[in-house]
Amino acid sequence: MPHHLHLAKDKKLQKAIAGQEPFLLEKRQHVHLALISSIISQQLSTKVAAVIYKRFLDLFKKKHPRPADILAIPFEQLRGIGLSNAKANYVLNVCRFFVEEKLTDNQLHKMEDEELIVFLTQIKGIGRWTVEMILMFTLGREDVFAVDDLGIQQAMTKLYKLDPADKKAMRIKMVTIADKWRPYRTYACRYLWRWKDAK
Numbered sequence: 001m002p003h004h005l006h007l008a009k010d011k012k013l014q015k016a017i018a019g020q021e022p023f024l025l026e027k028r029q030h031v032h033l034a035l036i037s038s039i040i041s042q043q044l045s046t047k048v049a050a051v052i053y054k055r056f057l058d059l060f061k062k063k064h065p066r067p068a069d070i071l072a073i074p075f076e077q078l079r080g081i082g083l084s085n086a087k088a089n090y091v092l093n094v095c096r097f098f099v100e101e102k103l104t105d106n107q108l109h110k111m112e113d114e115e116l117i118v119f120l121t122q123i124k125g126i127g128r129w130t131v132e133m134i135l136m137f138t139l140g141r142e143d144v145f146a147v148d149d150l151g152i153q154q155a156m157t158k159l160y161k162l163d164p165a166d167k168k169a170m171r172i173k174m175v176t177i178a179d180k181w182r183p184y185r186t187y188a189c190r191y192l193w194r195w196k197d198a199k
Contacts, residue, residue, distance in 0.1 A: 016195035025140040055081035067095035090125025
């Protein structure tokens with residue numbers, strides 16, 4: 001069954017999906033760069049994050065610098081593009097992890113969702129939410145539910161009349177509602193983000 005027909009069984013979600021264009025999930029390469037981009041964009045507007053990420057790529061002669069290329073850049077140069085001390089260190093942590101583990105995109109694409117979350121959150125500076133975004137937007141996984149994402153929380157609070165005051169109870173209800181969306185929870189999240197942004 002196509003994902004939108006399965007998700008439309010949830011009548012409230014169906015209202016949010018109505019009129020939205022369908023989309024395809026993409027499988028991309030250069031997972032380390034997706035992680036770095038996510039680190040750079042934390043607590044920044046999309047616009048500012050894009051400027052800093054472009055400055056980051058401009059430090060290299062190539063479009064897709066490898067972890068070893070990034071580790072060869074002096075720390076002060078990373079700081080100089082507008083990264084905080086912490087973020088510059090997190091970027092280097094990602095690259096060291098990829099070099100030490102001899103990681104390839106292929107290996108990451110083959111790992112199970114939860115396995116990948118446990119594996120990549122070993123990196124200081126990478127949390128569960130970041131890996132969930134990588135699973136959705138870089139690895140093209142169909143069944144990821146980002147329960148801690150503020151946008152998803154806001155959308156579901158509105159759509160399902162949840163009480164945001166009790167965070168713990170709200171998360172339990174969100175997970176219960178999202179269980180009905182399996183195995184297409186990524187699509188549901190994408191529709192919810194779009195619905196919220198269109199409001």
